[in-house]
Amino acid sequence: GIQVEQSPPDLILQEGANSTLRCNFSDSVNNLQWFHQNPWGQLINLFYIPSGTKQNGRLSATTVATERYSLLYISSSQTTDSGVYFCAVNRDDKIIFGKGTRLHILP
Amino acid sequence: KAGVTQTPRYLIKTRGQQVTLSCSPISGHRSVSWYQQTPGQGLQFLFEYFSETQRNKGNFPGRFSGRQFSNSRSEMNVSTLELGDSALYLCASSWGLADNEQFFGPGTRLTVL
Numbered sequence: 001g002i003q004v005e006q007s008p009p010d011l012i013l014q015e016g017a018n019s020t021l022r023c024n025f026s027d028s029v030n031n032l033q034w035f036h037q038n039p040w041g042q043l044i045n046l047f048y049i050p051s052g053t054k055q056n057g058r059l060s061a062t063t064v065a066t067e068r069y070s071l072l073y074i075s076s077s078q079t080t081d082s083g084v085y086f087c088a089v090n091r092d093d094k095i096i097f098g099k100g101t102r103l104h105i106l107p
Numbered sequence: 108k109a110g111v112t113q114t115p116r117y118l119i120k121t122r123g124q125q126v127t128l129s130c131s132p133i134s135g136h137r138s139v140s141w142y143q144q145t146p147g148q149g150l151q152f153l154f155e156y157f158s159e160t161q162r163n164k165g166n167f168p169g170r171f172s173g174r175q176f177s178n179s180r181s182e183m184n185v186s187t188l189e190l191g192d193s194a195l196y197l198c199a200s201s202w203g204l205a206d207n208e209q210f211f212g213p214g215t216r217l218t219v220l
Contacts, residue, residue, distance in 0.1 A: 031208075041216070042213050048208040093204065094163055095152050095199075097149060097150035098149075100149070
């Protein structure tokens with residue numbers, strides 16, 4: 001089946017820093033979503049981005065479907081950005097999640 | 108617009124018991140998917156329901172089952188609980204099939220003792 005790999009697995013940054021999270025997938029997909037899981041377990045939708053680039057405030061995402069990767073950019077990090085970031089792809093009507101990137105933003 | 112709701116939020120059961128979890132999707136959404144999240148296996152797809160029919164199923168034993176009602180609310184049931192079933196169970200809803208944007212509920216944290 002399709003493999004979804006996220007990197008880096010862990011990232012520790014100082015408040016105000018910028019970061020780039022990567023999601024690679026091994027085969028073509030129908031769509032791709034980025035989520036932020038908060039400390040209480042809730043998955044928050046960030047982007048629904050099968051291809052192209054989207055921006056929402058300090059966050060932006062780019063998916064290059066032909067090269068099978070997606071990037072999530074976080075600028076001017078805040079402590080509230082801490083948590084786990086997941087990408088999830090849809091293939092054959094099943095959603096496959098990566099293992100996530102755990103982000104720690106230090107004050 | 109209300110989000111996806113799940114009940115109960117926390118549950119403690121003992122081995123051998125069964126449990127039923129409930130998920131109410133966003134109004135107008137017809138697809139409900141269920142996921143299990145554990146530290147070891149991450150987020151894994153359980154099954155998807157659309158218009159009361161199971162469309163897809165992940166690689167879980169038959170002890171895991173579900174159903175969807177005509178109002179799109181869904182329940183999942185786990186019979187003969189095992190310690191390894193301790194997990195966060197998340198449901199997600201989407202307007203169309205699961206390849207549409209999915210929105211998640213807060214989850215039910217199940218502990219099996």
